[in-house]
Amino acid sequence: MENVHYSTWAELFKIHARSNRVIHHIIPSTTVPGTSTDAEKEEWSTVDAIVLKWIYATISDDLLHTILEPDSTAQAAWERLRDIFQDNKHSRAVTLEQEFSNTSMEDFTNVSSYCQRLKLLADQLKSVGAPVTNNRLVLHMVAGLTDAYSGVGTLLRQSDPLPPFYQARSMLVLEEAGLAKKAALGTSTTSAMVADSCSSSPPQNRGSPGGHKGKNRSSQKGRY
Structure with missing residues:
Protein backbone atom coordinates (compact mmCIF):
# COMPACT_ATOMS: atom_id res chain seq x y z
CA MET A 1 0.00 0.00 0.00
CA GLU A 2 2.92 2.35 0.64
CA ASN A 3 4.63 1.70 -2.69
CA VAL A 4 1.77 1.54 -5.14
CA HIS A 5 1.39 4.53 -7.43
CA TYR A 6 -2.36 4.85 -7.60
CA SER A 7 -2.59 7.67 -10.11
CA THR A 8 -0.44 5.81 -12.64
CA TRP A 9 -2.29 2.54 -12.10
CA ALA A 10 -5.70 4.23 -12.40
CA GLU A 11 -4.80 5.96 -15.65
CA LEU A 12 -3.43 2.77 -17.23
CA PHE A 13 -6.48 0.83 -16.05
CA LYS A 14 -8.89 3.35 -17.59
CA ILE A 15 -7.02 3.16 -20.91
CA HIS A 16 -7.30 -0.63 -20.81
CA ALA A 17 -11.00 -0.43 -19.99
CA ARG A 18 -11.69 2.03 -22.81
CA SER A 19 -9.83 -0.12 -25.31
CA ASN A 20 -12.10 -3.02 -24.38
CA ARG A 21 -15.25 -0.84 -24.31
CA VAL A 22 -16.00 -1.54 -20.64
CA ILE A 23 -15.15 1.84 -19.11
CA HIS A 24 -18.80 2.25 -18.05
CA HIS A 25 -18.33 -0.61 -15.57
CA ILE A 26 -16.08 1.60 -13.41
CA ILE A 27 -17.18 5.09 -14.47
CA PRO A 28 -20.95 5.16 -15.09
CA SER A 29 -22.22 7.02 -18.11
CA THR A 30 -25.68 7.99 -19.30
CA THR A 31 -24.92 6.22 -22.59
CA VAL A 32 -24.67 2.77 -21.01
CA PRO A 33 -26.93 0.29 -22.81
CA GLY A 34 -30.00 -0.80 -20.86
CA THR A 35 -30.22 -4.14 -19.09
CA SER A 36 -33.96 -4.77 -19.27
CA THR A 37 -33.94 -8.43 -20.26
CA ASP A 38 -32.51 -11.32 -18.28
CA ALA A 39 -30.05 -12.04 -21.08
CA GLU A 40 -28.75 -8.47 -20.98
CA LYS A 41 -28.44 -8.56 -17.22
CA GLU A 42 -26.53 -11.83 -17.39
CA GLU A 43 -24.19 -10.46 -20.03
CA TRP A 44 -23.59 -7.28 -18.01
CA SER A 45 -22.89 -9.31 -14.88
CA THR A 46 -20.40 -11.52 -16.72
CA VAL A 47 -18.49 -8.57 -18.19
CA ASP A 48 -18.54 -6.78 -14.83
CA ALA A 49 -17.00 -9.85 -13.17
CA ILE A 50 -14.21 -9.78 -15.77
CA VAL A 51 -13.45 -6.11 -15.05
CA LEU A 52 -13.56 -6.81 -11.30
CA LYS A 53 -11.07 -9.65 -11.83
CA TRP A 54 -8.76 -7.24 -13.67
CA ILE A 55 -8.85 -4.90 -10.67
CA TYR A 56 -8.12 -7.64 -8.18
CA ALA A 57 -5.32 -9.06 -10.35
CA THR A 58 -3.46 -5.75 -10.70
CA ILE A 59 -3.29 -4.58 -7.08
CA SER A 60 -1.13 -5.73 -4.18
CA ASP A 61 -2.27 -8.31 -1.66
CA ASP A 62 -2.72 -5.81 1.16
CA LEU A 63 -4.97 -3.65 -1.02
CA LEU A 64 -6.89 -6.70 -2.18
CA HIS A 65 -7.68 -7.76 1.38
CA THR A 66 -8.67 -4.19 2.19
CA ILE A 67 -11.26 -3.73 -0.57
CA LEU A 68 -12.46 -7.32 -1.06
CA GLU A 69 -16.17 -7.72 -0.32
CA PRO A 70 -18.66 -10.45 -1.25
CA ASP A 71 -20.82 -9.83 -4.33
CA SER A 72 -19.02 -6.59 -5.15
CA THR A 73 -19.21 -4.84 -8.49
CA ALA A 74 -16.31 -3.42 -10.44
CA GLN A 75 -17.55 0.11 -9.81
CA ALA A 76 -17.74 -0.45 -6.03
CA ALA A 77 -14.19 -1.86 -5.93
CA TRP A 78 -12.93 1.01 -8.08
CA GLU A 79 -14.50 3.59 -5.77
CA ARG A 80 -13.14 1.92 -2.62
CA LEU A 81 -9.62 2.06 -4.07
CA ARG A 82 -10.10 5.70 -5.04
CA ASP A 83 -11.24 6.57 -1.52
CA ILE A 84 -8.18 4.86 0.01
CA PHE A 85 -5.75 6.98 -1.97
CA GLN A 86 -7.69 10.21 -2.34
CA ASP A 87 -9.26 10.72 1.08
CA ASN A 88 -7.78 13.44 3.32
CA ALA A 183 35.50 11.65 -17.53
CA ALA A 184 36.28 8.52 -19.54
CA LEU A 185 38.47 10.49 -21.96
CA GLY A 186 40.36 12.07 -19.08
CA THR A 187 41.02 8.68 -17.53
CA SER A 188 42.31 7.22 -20.80
CA THR A 189 44.52 10.28 -21.41
CA THR A 190 46.07 9.97 -17.95
CA SER A 191 46.75 6.28 -18.51
CA ALA A 192 48.36 7.03 -21.88
CA MET A 193 50.61 9.69 -20.33
CA VAL A 194 51.74 7.28 -17.63
CA ALA A 195 52.46 4.59 -20.21
CA ASP A 196 54.38 7.06 -22.41
CA SER A 197 56.41 8.22 -19.42
CA CYS A 198 57.40 4.66 -18.63
CA SER A 199 58.36 3.86 -22.21
CA SER A 200 60.53 7.01 -22.56
CA SER A 201 62.67 6.22 -19.46
CA PRO A 202 66.32 5.17 -20.28
CA PRO A 203 66.87 1.40 -20.31
CA GLN A 204 68.59 0.00 -17.24
CA ASN A 205 72.04 -1.63 -17.59
CA ARG A 206 71.67 -5.34 -17.24
CA GLY A 207 75.08 -5.61 -15.57
CA SER A 208 75.95 -4.77 -12.01
CA PRO A 209 76.05 -1.10 -10.91
CA GLY A 210 79.33 0.76 -11.35
CA GLY A 211 80.39 -1.01 -14.55
CA HIS A 212 81.17 -4.33 -12.93
CA LYS A 213 80.21 -6.01 -16.12
CA GLY A 214 83.04 -4.28 -17.97
CA LYS A 215 85.50 -5.30 -15.28
CA ASN A 216 84.51 -8.89 -15.58
CA ARG A 217 85.13 -8.80 -19.31
CA SER A 218 88.60 -7.28 -18.81
CA SER A 219 89.61 -9.83 -16.25
CA GLN A 220 88.37 -12.60 -18.45
CA LYS A 221 90.41 -11.22 -21.37
CA GLY A 222 93.60 -11.09 -19.31
CA ARG A 223 93.02 -14.58 -18.07
CA TYR A 224 93.01 -15.94 -21.59
Missing part, protein backbone atom coordinates in the same frame (compact mmCIF):
# COMPACT_ATOMS: atom_id res chain seq x y z
CA LYS A 89 -6.54 15.24 0.23
CA HIS A 90 -5.24 18.27 2.09
CA SER A 91 -3.11 16.21 4.48
CA ARG A 92 -1.72 14.17 1.61
CA ALA A 93 -1.03 17.34 -0.37
CA VAL A 94 1.00 18.80 2.52
CA THR A 95 3.10 15.64 2.84
CA LEU A 96 3.69 15.39 -0.90
CA GLU A 97 4.50 19.09 -1.14
CA GLN A 98 7.20 18.76 1.52
CA GLU A 99 8.71 15.76 -0.22
CA PHE A 100 8.61 17.53 -3.58
CA SER A 101 10.30 20.64 -2.17
CA ASN A 102 13.06 18.60 -0.50
CA THR A 103 13.93 16.49 -3.54
CA SER A 104 17.38 17.24 -4.99
CA MET A 105 19.66 15.47 -7.42
CA GLU A 106 22.38 14.73 -4.88
CA ASP A 107 20.14 12.00 -3.45
CA PHE A 108 20.00 10.10 -6.75
CA THR A 109 22.49 8.13 -8.82
CA ASN A 110 21.62 9.70 -12.17
CA VAL A 111 19.50 12.30 -13.95
CA SER A 112 16.80 9.85 -15.03
CA SER A 113 15.97 8.66 -11.52
CA TYR A 114 15.96 12.26 -10.23
CA CYS A 115 13.57 13.47 -12.93
CA GLN A 116 11.38 10.40 -12.59
CA ARG A 117 10.93 11.07 -8.87
CA LEU A 118 9.97 14.69 -9.47
CA LYS A 119 7.44 13.73 -12.14
CA LEU A 120 5.93 11.05 -9.92
CA LEU A 121 5.49 13.48 -7.03
CA ALA A 122 3.96 16.05 -9.39
CA ASP A 123 1.47 13.45 -10.65
CA GLN A 124 0.55 12.49 -7.09
CA LEU A 125 0.02 16.13 -6.17
CA LYS A 126 -2.28 16.50 -9.16
CA SER A 127 -4.32 13.49 -8.03
CA VAL A 128 -5.00 15.13 -4.64
CA GLY A 129 -6.04 18.45 -6.15
CA ALA A 130 -2.71 20.31 -5.94
CA PRO A 131 -1.36 20.29 -9.51
CA VAL A 132 2.21 21.38 -10.25
CA THR A 133 2.61 23.61 -13.31
CA ASN A 134 5.23 22.86 -15.93
CA ASN A 135 7.18 26.02 -15.06
CA ARG A 136 7.34 25.15 -11.39
CA LEU A 137 8.37 21.57 -12.15
CA VAL A 138 11.18 22.66 -14.48
CA LEU A 139 12.42 25.41 -12.13
CA HIS A 140 12.47 23.07 -9.17
CA MET A 141 14.31 20.47 -11.24
CA VAL A 142 16.95 23.11 -12.09
CA ALA A 143 17.19 24.33 -8.48
CA GLY A 144 17.98 20.82 -7.28
CA LEU A 145 20.82 20.15 -9.72
CA THR A 146 24.38 19.53 -8.57
CA ASP A 147 27.28 21.87 -9.49
CA ALA A 148 28.30 19.66 -12.40
CA TYR A 149 25.10 20.67 -14.22
CA SER A 150 25.33 24.41 -13.54
CA GLY A 151 25.86 25.20 -17.23
CA VAL A 152 22.72 23.55 -18.53
CA GLY A 153 20.88 24.80 -15.44
CA THR A 154 21.72 28.40 -16.33
CA LEU A 155 20.61 27.79 -19.91
CA LEU A 156 17.25 26.49 -18.70
CA ARG A 157 16.74 29.40 -16.30
CA GLN A 158 17.31 31.90 -19.07
CA SER A 159 14.88 30.21 -21.46
CA ASP A 160 11.73 32.21 -22.10
CA PRO A 161 9.36 30.50 -22.17
CA LEU A 162 10.63 27.55 -20.17
CA PRO A 163 10.76 24.31 -22.16
CA PRO A 164 8.40 21.43 -21.39
CA PHE A 165 9.58 19.14 -18.62
CA TYR A 166 10.37 16.24 -20.94
CA GLN A 167 12.55 18.50 -23.11
CA ALA A 168 14.43 19.87 -20.09
CA ARG A 169 14.96 16.31 -18.92
CA SER A 170 16.43 15.37 -22.33
CA MET A 171 18.88 18.26 -22.08
CA LEU A 172 20.06 17.02 -18.69
CA VAL A 173 20.41 13.45 -19.94
CA LEU A 174 22.56 14.66 -22.85
CA GLU A 175 24.67 16.71 -20.44
CA GLU A 176 25.11 13.65 -18.24
CA ALA A 177 26.29 11.62 -21.22
CA GLY A 178 28.76 14.36 -22.16
CA LEU A 179 30.16 14.53 -18.63
CA ALA A 180 30.59 10.76 -18.56
CA LYS A 181 32.42 10.87 -21.91
CA LYS A 182 34.76 13.60 -20.69
Whole structure:
Protein backbone atom coordinates (compact mmCIF):
# COMPACT_ATOMS: atom_id res chain seq x y z
CA MET A 1 0.00 0.00 0.00
CA GLU A 2 2.92 2.35 0.64
CA ASN A 3 4.63 1.70 -2.69
CA VAL A 4 1.77 1.54 -5.14
CA HIS A 5 1.39 4.53 -7.43
CA TYR A 6 -2.36 4.85 -7.60
CA SER A 7 -2.59 7.67 -10.11
CA THR A 8 -0.44 5.81 -12.64
CA TRP A 9 -2.29 2.54 -12.10
CA ALA A 10 -5.70 4.23 -12.40
CA GLU A 11 -4.80 5.96 -15.65
CA LEU A 12 -3.43 2.77 -17.23
CA PHE A 13 -6.48 0.83 -16.05
CA LYS A 14 -8.89 3.35 -17.59
CA ILE A 15 -7.02 3.16 -20.91
CA HIS A 16 -7.30 -0.63 -20.81
CA ALA A 17 -11.00 -0.43 -19.99
CA ARG A 18 -11.69 2.03 -22.81
CA SER A 19 -9.83 -0.12 -25.31
CA ASN A 20 -12.10 -3.02 -24.38
CA ARG A 21 -15.25 -0.84 -24.31
CA VAL A 22 -16.00 -1.54 -20.64
CA ILE A 23 -15.15 1.84 -19.11
CA HIS A 24 -18.80 2.25 -18.05
CA HIS A 25 -18.33 -0.61 -15.57
CA ILE A 26 -16.08 1.60 -13.41
CA ILE A 27 -17.18 5.09 -14.47
CA PRO A 28 -20.95 5.16 -15.09
CA SER A 29 -22.22 7.02 -18.11
CA THR A 30 -25.68 7.99 -19.30
CA THR A 31 -24.92 6.22 -22.59
CA VAL A 32 -24.67 2.77 -21.01
CA PRO A 33 -26.93 0.29 -22.81
CA GLY A 34 -30.00 -0.80 -20.86
CA THR A 35 -30.22 -4.14 -19.09
CA SER A 36 -33.96 -4.77 -19.27
CA THR A 37 -33.94 -8.43 -20.26
CA ASP A 38 -32.51 -11.32 -18.28
CA ALA A 39 -30.05 -12.04 -21.08
CA GLU A 40 -28.75 -8.47 -20.98
CA LYS A 41 -28.44 -8.56 -17.22
CA GLU A 42 -26.53 -11.83 -17.39
CA GLU A 43 -24.19 -10.46 -20.03
CA TRP A 44 -23.59 -7.28 -18.01
CA SER A 45 -22.89 -9.31 -14.88
CA THR A 46 -20.40 -11.52 -16.72
CA VAL A 47 -18.49 -8.57 -18.19
CA ASP A 48 -18.54 -6.78 -14.83
CA ALA A 49 -17.00 -9.85 -13.17
CA ILE A 50 -14.21 -9.78 -15.77
CA VAL A 51 -13.45 -6.11 -15.05
CA LEU A 52 -13.56 -6.81 -11.30
CA LYS A 53 -11.07 -9.65 -11.83
CA TRP A 54 -8.76 -7.24 -13.67
CA ILE A 55 -8.85 -4.90 -10.67
CA TYR A 56 -8.12 -7.64 -8.18
CA ALA A 57 -5.32 -9.06 -10.35
CA THR A 58 -3.46 -5.75 -10.70
CA ILE A 59 -3.29 -4.58 -7.08
CA SER A 60 -1.13 -5.73 -4.18
CA ASP A 61 -2.27 -8.31 -1.66
CA ASP A 62 -2.72 -5.81 1.16
CA LEU A 63 -4.97 -3.65 -1.02
CA LEU A 64 -6.89 -6.70 -2.18
CA HIS A 65 -7.68 -7.76 1.38
CA THR A 66 -8.67 -4.19 2.19
CA ILE A 67 -11.26 -3.73 -0.57
CA LEU A 68 -12.46 -7.32 -1.06
CA GLU A 69 -16.17 -7.72 -0.32
CA PRO A 70 -18.66 -10.45 -1.25
CA ASP A 71 -20.82 -9.83 -4.33
CA SER A 72 -19.02 -6.59 -5.15
CA THR A 73 -19.21 -4.84 -8.49
CA ALA A 74 -16.31 -3.42 -10.44
CA GLN A 75 -17.55 0.11 -9.81
CA ALA A 76 -17.74 -0.45 -6.03
CA ALA A 77 -14.19 -1.86 -5.93
CA TRP A 78 -12.93 1.01 -8.08
CA GLU A 79 -14.50 3.59 -5.77
CA ARG A 80 -13.14 1.92 -2.62
CA LEU A 81 -9.62 2.06 -4.07
CA ARG A 82 -10.10 5.70 -5.04
CA ASP A 83 -11.24 6.57 -1.52
CA ILE A 84 -8.18 4.86 0.01
CA PHE A 85 -5.75 6.98 -1.97
CA GLN A 86 -7.69 10.21 -2.34
CA ASP A 87 -9.26 10.72 1.08
CA ASN A 88 -7.78 13.44 3.32
CA LYS A 89 -6.54 15.24 0.23
CA HIS A 90 -5.24 18.27 2.09
CA SER A 91 -3.11 16.21 4.48
CA ARG A 92 -1.72 14.17 1.61
CA ALA A 93 -1.03 17.34 -0.37
CA VAL A 94 1.00 18.80 2.52
CA THR A 95 3.10 15.64 2.84
CA LEU A 96 3.69 15.39 -0.90
CA GLU A 97 4.50 19.09 -1.14
CA GLN A 98 7.20 18.76 1.52
CA GLU A 99 8.71 15.76 -0.22
CA PHE A 100 8.61 17.53 -3.58
CA SER A 101 10.30 20.64 -2.17
CA ASN A 102 13.06 18.60 -0.50
CA THR A 103 13.93 16.49 -3.54
CA SER A 104 17.38 17.24 -4.99
CA MET A 105 19.66 15.47 -7.42
CA GLU A 106 22.38 14.73 -4.88
CA ASP A 107 20.14 12.00 -3.45
CA PHE A 108 20.00 10.10 -6.75
CA THR A 109 22.49 8.13 -8.82
CA ASN A 110 21.62 9.70 -12.17
CA VAL A 111 19.50 12.30 -13.95
CA SER A 112 16.80 9.85 -15.03
CA SER A 113 15.97 8.66 -11.52
CA TYR A 114 15.96 12.26 -10.23
CA CYS A 115 13.57 13.47 -12.93
CA GLN A 116 11.38 10.40 -12.59
CA ARG A 117 10.93 11.07 -8.87
CA LEU A 118 9.97 14.69 -9.47
CA LYS A 119 7.44 13.73 -12.14
CA LEU A 120 5.93 11.05 -9.92
CA LEU A 121 5.49 13.48 -7.03
CA ALA A 122 3.96 16.05 -9.39
CA ASP A 123 1.47 13.45 -10.65
CA GLN A 124 0.55 12.49 -7.09
CA LEU A 125 0.02 16.13 -6.17
CA LYS A 126 -2.28 16.50 -9.16
CA SER A 127 -4.32 13.49 -8.03
CA VAL A 128 -5.00 15.13 -4.64
CA GLY A 129 -6.04 18.45 -6.15
CA ALA A 130 -2.71 20.31 -5.94
CA PRO A 131 -1.36 20.29 -9.51
CA VAL A 132 2.21 21.38 -10.25
CA THR A 133 2.61 23.61 -13.31
CA ASN A 134 5.23 22.86 -15.93
CA ASN A 135 7.18 26.02 -15.06
CA ARG A 136 7.34 25.15 -11.39
CA LEU A 137 8.37 21.57 -12.15
CA VAL A 138 11.18 22.66 -14.48
CA LEU A 139 12.42 25.41 -12.13
CA HIS A 140 12.47 23.07 -9.17
CA MET A 141 14.31 20.47 -11.24
CA VAL A 142 16.95 23.11 -12.09
CA ALA A 143 17.19 24.33 -8.48
CA GLY A 144 17.98 20.82 -7.28
CA LEU A 145 20.82 20.15 -9.72
CA THR A 146 24.38 19.53 -8.57
CA ASP A 147 27.28 21.87 -9.49
CA ALA A 148 28.30 19.66 -12.40
CA TYR A 149 25.10 20.67 -14.22
CA SER A 150 25.33 24.41 -13.54
CA GLY A 151 25.86 25.20 -17.23
CA VAL A 152 22.72 23.55 -18.53
CA GLY A 153 20.88 24.80 -15.44
CA THR A 154 21.72 28.40 -16.33
CA LEU A 155 20.61 27.79 -19.91
CA LEU A 156 17.25 26.49 -18.70
CA ARG A 157 16.74 29.40 -16.30
CA GLN A 158 17.31 31.90 -19.07
CA SER A 159 14.88 30.21 -21.46
CA ASP A 160 11.73 32.21 -22.10
CA PRO A 161 9.36 30.50 -22.17
CA LEU A 162 10.63 27.55 -20.17
CA PRO A 163 10.76 24.31 -22.16
CA PRO A 164 8.40 21.43 -21.39
CA PHE A 165 9.58 19.14 -18.62
CA TYR A 166 10.37 16.24 -20.94
CA GLN A 167 12.55 18.50 -23.11
CA ALA A 168 14.43 19.87 -20.09
CA ARG A 169 14.96 16.31 -18.92
CA SER A 170 16.43 15.37 -22.33
CA MET A 171 18.88 18.26 -22.08
CA LEU A 172 20.06 17.02 -18.69
CA VAL A 173 20.41 13.45 -19.94
CA LEU A 174 22.56 14.66 -22.85
CA GLU A 175 24.67 16.71 -20.44
CA GLU A 176 25.11 13.65 -18.24
CA ALA A 177 26.29 11.62 -21.22
CA GLY A 178 28.76 14.36 -22.16
CA LEU A 179 30.16 14.53 -18.63
CA ALA A 180 30.59 10.76 -18.56
CA LYS A 181 32.42 10.87 -21.91
CA LYS A 182 34.76 13.60 -20.69
CA ALA A 183 35.50 11.65 -17.53
CA ALA A 184 36.28 8.52 -19.54
CA LEU A 185 38.47 10.49 -21.96
CA GLY A 186 40.36 12.07 -19.08
CA THR A 187 41.02 8.68 -17.53
CA SER A 188 42.31 7.22 -20.80
CA THR A 189 44.52 10.28 -21.41
CA THR A 190 46.07 9.97 -17.95
CA SER A 191 46.75 6.28 -18.51
CA ALA A 192 48.36 7.03 -21.88
CA MET A 193 50.61 9.69 -20.33
CA VAL A 194 51.74 7.28 -17.63
CA ALA A 195 52.46 4.59 -20.21
CA ASP A 196 54.38 7.06 -22.41
CA SER A 197 56.41 8.22 -19.42
CA CYS A 198 57.40 4.66 -18.63
CA SER A 199 58.36 3.86 -22.21
CA SER A 200 60.53 7.01 -22.56
CA SER A 201 62.67 6.22 -19.46
CA PRO A 202 66.32 5.17 -20.28
CA PRO A 203 66.87 1.40 -20.31
CA GLN A 204 68.59 0.00 -17.24
CA ASN A 205 72.04 -1.63 -17.59
CA ARG A 206 71.67 -5.34 -17.24
CA GLY A 207 75.08 -5.61 -15.57
CA SER A 208 75.95 -4.77 -12.01
CA PRO A 209 76.05 -1.10 -10.91
CA GLY A 210 79.33 0.76 -11.35
CA GLY A 211 80.39 -1.01 -14.55
CA HIS A 212 81.17 -4.33 -12.93
CA LYS A 213 80.21 -6.01 -16.12
CA GLY A 214 83.04 -4.28 -17.97
CA LYS A 215 85.50 -5.30 -15.28
CA ASN A 216 84.51 -8.89 -15.58
CA ARG A 217 85.13 -8.80 -19.31
CA SER A 218 88.60 -7.28 -18.81
CA SER A 219 89.61 -9.83 -16.25
CA GLN A 220 88.37 -12.60 -18.45
CA LYS A 221 90.41 -11.22 -21.37
CA GLY A 222 93.60 -11.09 -19.31
CA ARG A 223 93.02 -14.58 -18.07
CA TYR A 224 93.01 -15.94 -21.59
